[in-house]
């Protein structure tokens with residue numbers, strides 16, 4: 001999608017600190033880290049929001065979760081970690097290319113702010 005920063009990262013047009021990558025997805029460090037470990041997991045395919053994902057994209061969404069789990073293992077987040085998906089402006093979504101936040105290395109409050 002022209003103008004989408006995460007599409008540009010997925011296509012290698014914008015540099016990022018890549019942690020893991022396969023044919024469907026990519027994990028890279030968040031530039032504005034909110035935890036000692038803060039990694040974003042994105043599909044290479046442009047899907048703006050969870051609300052706009054189709055039934056046919058269910059496998060891809062599951063793939064993102066499994067990549068988050070694999071990265072958490074690789075990063076030794078043995079005390080636990082949080083996976084967040086912000087859907088829409090009111091939820092705090094600022095980049096409209098679906099992504100998971102994987103955060104760890106500290107404790108987290110509940111409910112989140």
Ligand code: AMP
Pocket residue numbers: 005014016029030031032033040085086092093094095096
């Ligand atoms: P959200 O608010 O859920 O849409 O999260 C978007 C996240 O993307 C924020 O945590 C930003 O810090 C992060 N972000 C934006 N641009 C970049 C970039 N070029 N590289 C890495 N992370 C980014």
